[in-house]
Amino acid sequence: MVVHYNPLTKEPYLQLPAPCANIIITPQREHQIEETSAVMTEVLNDSRVYSWLQGPPYPFLPEHGVDWIKMKIAEHKDVVSTLQKEFETSDSQQGDGSNDQENQEKPGFFDKSPFVCIREVTERDPATGVPLQDIWIGDFTLARYAFYELPPDSSERALAQKQNDDLPTGHKDIIWCIGCMGIPSEAQAQLLTIMLTDYLSPTQHGRGVMSVAVRTVIRDWAIPRMNLHLLRGSFYAENMGSRRVMEKNNFEDICTLKDWAPVSPNKGGGKKSIVVMEWKGL
Ligand SMILES: CC(C)(COP(=O)(O)OP(=O)(O)OC[C@H]1O[C@@H](n2cnc3c(N)ncnc32)[C@H](O)[C@@H]1OP(=O)(O)O)[C@@H](O)C(=O)NCCC(=O)NCCS
Structure with a gap:
């Protein structure tokens, strides 16, 4: 540690x-x-x-x-x-x-x-x-979870985010998120906080870096210094790289939501299916 x-x-x-x-x-x-x-x-x-x-x-x-x-x-x-x-x-x-x-x-x-x-x-x-x-x-972001499995823009999602955001530093019930796709809580929804996500330069893909990075941040920082107990990850359903990174770090599926997350018109528009996974410990 x-x-x-x-x-x-x-x-x-x-x-x-x-x-x-x-x-x-x-x-x-x-x-x-x-x-x-x-x-x-x-x-x-x-x-x-x-x-x-x-x-x-x-x-x-x-x-x-x-x-x-x-x-x-x-x-x-x-x-x-x-x-x-x-x-x-x-x-x-x-x-x-x-x-x-x-x-x-x-x-x-x-x-x-x-x-x-x-x-x-x-x-x-x-x-x-x-x-x-x-x-x-x-880039690697660990942030409070934004409850992607609840309907986008719903009061249900806003309330869940608020309750999670209101928990004090170090509280064991805080749900954290890696591989968040974007849009965090309402309270943080300025342009640049929507960049909460994880990615590597394409020259580095497939070398095992993100799998080991996730493990290292959890083990060497988030558990001992943030008291992390609960962690989720979310990604577009076709993103096999993200899925494998999570599986290799002991995450399991919670749900797949079909045609769920809005895609910006600049990136083709429409909606994409997403997967939410939950971490089961080191
Ligand atoms: C997704 C991403 C972060 C994975 O990081 P990485 O360092 O390339 O992943 P790793 O090398 O640790 O690979 C983990 C596993 O995923 C597999 N994998 C990686 N990229 C893959 C791809 N494009 N398609 C299928 N499998 C892939 C690897 O083969 C490995 O599986 P294995 O151990 O069974 O062989 C990286 O590819 C990336 O930056 N992608 C673009 C942005 C992105 O998708 N970010 C995540 C948003 S949620």
Whole structure:
């Protein structure tokens, strides 16, 4: 159960295990906003990605990326600075930059996962293994669940979202969501929060990255630091990649809803069937 820490950049990060040991998951970076937005824009305008996502605008513009990244930086500022303080003041900091939380005084729970940028490490410090260079390859969002199985725009769905959103930080009954397709609760429904989703650059598809990323975020962050107990995932019914990622992480089907989720006219319009799956534990 470790969050890693890069003492050179003061950045906390999650490290994926083998066979994806070249992959880390980090917060968004203030000094790479334009750079990350440029790659994100390329990826989110690729049909191998956008056609599976309900939320992000299409065409996706660099300014959408900039706004999204700035929003994430602001949202995660407090969590990141708390983690930085934990590491900077920790007596038990280890030589490899990892922080054994079992030896720490138990901190309070967090309400967010700041680990949103999936990155491929291209250079490490040979002595410490600390990442020196990396490239952004995808996004990962863990959010409060938006009850996709209830009718879109219904008062039933709005009430379920509100009750879930109102539960206090660390409450074991909060239902969380990965692979959310978009549109979160009414309260959050500004343009850019509809980007809550998970995706990888097409150059990285099919290498096992997302399967291991999901496991790592759940095990190394969401359970120990957010007290996650309940988790669902949702995706278009034909999305076999998403289905397999969830099956490999012990999710089981709750329901399939035929012709359920509205598709933006820019992406062909109409309605798509969706699947909702529930996590059954590690
Ligand atoms: C869906 C996605 C996140 C999966 O990530 P990934 O890292 O490529 O998935 P993995 O490599 O971990 O593969 C997991 C399994 O899915 C299978 N898989 C991956 N992509 C697939 C595809 N397009 N069609 C069929 N199976 C696929 C893999 O073969 C693997 O199964 P296996 O272990 O039985 O061989 C990624 O393909 C992606 O970004 N797709 C576009 C955006 C998207 O769909 N996001 C999810 C929205 S809910």
